[in-house]
Amino acid sequence: MELPKVGVPRAALLDEMKTRKQQDADWHGARTFSLVYPANDEVDALLADANNLYLYENALNPLRFPSLRQMELDVVDMTAGLLHAPTGYGGCMTSGGTESIIMAVLAARERARAERGVEQPTLVAPYSAHPAFAKAAKYGGLELVQVPLDDHHRADLAAAERLIDERTALVVGSAPNYPFGTVDPIPQLAGLAAARGISFHTDSCLGGFLFPFWEKLGEPVPPFDFRVEGVTTMSADVHKYGYTTKGASVVLHRDEEHLKKYQRFLYTGWPGGLYLSFAMAGARPAAPIAAAWAILRHLGEEGYVKLAGEIRDAVRGFQAGIRAIPGMRIIGEPEMSVFSFTSDAADPLAIGDKMDERGWCLDRQNDPDALHMMVSPKHLTVVDAFLADLRWAAETAGTASDRSARYS
Numbered sequence: 001m002e003l004p005k006v007g008v009p010r011a012a013l014l015d016e017m018k019t020r021k022q023q024d025a026d027w028h029g030a031r032t033f034s035l036v037y038p039a040n041d042e043v044d045a046l047l048a049d050a051n052n053l054y055l056y057e058n059a060l061n062p063l064r065f066p067s068l069r070q071m072e073l074d075v076v077d078m079t080a081g082l083l084h085a086p087t088g089y090g091g092c093m094t095s096g097g098t099e100s101i102i103m104a105v106l107a108a109r110e111r112a113r114a115e116r117g118v119e120q121p122t123l124v125a126p127y128s129a130h131p132a133f134a135k136a137a138k139y140g141g142l143e144l145v146q147v148p149l150d151d152h153h154r155a156d157l158a159a160a161e162r163l164i165d166e167r168t169a170l171v172v173g174s175a176p177n178y179p180f181g182t183v184d185p186i187p188q189l190a191g192l193a194a195a196r197g198i199s200f201h202t203d204s205c206l207g208g209f210l211f212p213f214w215e216k217l218g219e220p221v222p223p224f225d226f227r228v229e230g231v232t233t234m235s236a237d238v239h240k241y242g243y244t245t246k247g248a249s250v251v252l253h254r255d256e257e258h259l260k261k262y263q264r265f266l267y268t269g270w271p272g273g274l275y276l277s278f279a280m281a282g283a284r285p286a287a288p289i290a291a292a293w294a295i296l297r298h299l300g301e302e303g304y305v306k307l308a309g310e311i312r313d314a315v316r317g318f319q320a321g322i323r324a325i326p327g328m329r330i331i332g333e334p335e336m337s338v339f340s341f342t343s344d345a346a347d348p349l350a351i352g353d354k355m356d357e358r359g360w361c362l363d364r365q366n367d368p369d370a371l372h373m374m375v376s377p378k379h380l381t382v383v384d385a386f387l388a389d390l391r392w393a394a395e396t397a398g399t400a401s402d403r404s405a406r407y408s
């Protein structure tokens with residue numbers, strides 16, 4: 001597309017955008033199971049207003065927009081409270097889980113170099129850890145060392161112990177991981193790291209804003225947060241189960257000194273004045289900070305617990321229905337609202353295609369072939385419709401050998 005010589009009128013332009021949008025996945029109707037975390041219309045309306053109030057400001061310079069700076073500090077504080085960070089913690093907001101993870105990895109690399117003289121650092125992360133860790137390792141010049149999974153789809157402890165060595169800058173565990181929704185043995189992994197003076201990161205991008213309320217519902221939650229000694233950093237995404245619009249995550253350090261020494265970027269070596277920044281971005285959109293602040297304050301603990309209850313009921317409904325379909329099973333023992341399922345009777349990927357035909361968007365997985373679900377509050381309204389279509393899909397999909405025959 002070329003820039004038009006003469007601008008397109010507003011009405012025509014908006015019409016065109018609405019038409020284009022019709023191709024997109026129907027997350028409003030709760031037919032997607034990743035990427036968007038639909039809560040309800042009231043949440044959406046508040047988010048729209050909060051975003052609108054801060055569309056143009058820039059969070060790069062806190063002196064110009066002190067209201068934004070305070071909102072960022074408030075969001076970090078509220079998150080730290082949920083994750084039981086001890087007094088003396090530090091943190092900042094970033095654009096998302098990936099940026100939070102990149103900052104934690106880079107800070108750990110700097111710490112390992114400063115405190116232990118590590119020059120060729122490794123990053124020890126479970127096979128199921130999010131690709132953000134591989135990305136961070138690539139950008140930051142660390143070697144990624146993958147810990148295989150045990151029979152429960154959690155990091156294999158014995159293997160982790162073998163793979164952690166004097167070059168290790170960071171050990172990682174997920175709470176929960178994306179592919180299976182299982183939680184790695186955080187206390188044991190963090191213990192292995194701490195015993196050697198190595199940083200440990202809990203990736204609770206998914207769990208950070210749901211597990212605390214899951215716990216309040218009386219559901220079992222494995223230890224994952226700063227109550228576990230040895231956890232030095234954590235990531236938690238407000239734009240996942242905090243329900244805010246995209247662009248909002250928090251990275252926390254147990255020790256604020258580590259944030260200042262190993263993550264903060266302070267620069268004076270140019271004529272443009274003092275430059276201070278805590279994460280990758282320079283200019284930073286203000287709206288994600290404002291929306292995250294607004295939704296946390298608006299829902300409060302009571303609102304989040306209520307939404308967590310809706311998620312739990314939906315998860316129970318989905319999982320019971322899936323298990324009742326002949327040959328279908330949930331993989332591992334997912335701890336929260338994220339899980340994958342497969343079928344020993346029919347081709348799971350073909351089931352996914354059939355579900356596409358009925359407008360459901362299920363992400364595909366491999367090792368093993370499976371379909372992935374991330375359940376949000378709004379899904380409680382579609383459990384029966386989804387299961388009816390899934391039963392139909394399982395009956396009509398055919399088997400994996402039918403697929404091989406199709407492609408051979």
Ligand SMILES: Cc1ncc(COP(=O)(O)O)c(C=O)c1O
Nearest residue numbers: 096097098130132177178205206
């Ligand atoms: C466990 C986990 N960690 C990190 C991320 C990365 O988050 P983002 O996509 O916001 O960068 C995700 C995304 O789904 C995730 O599930």
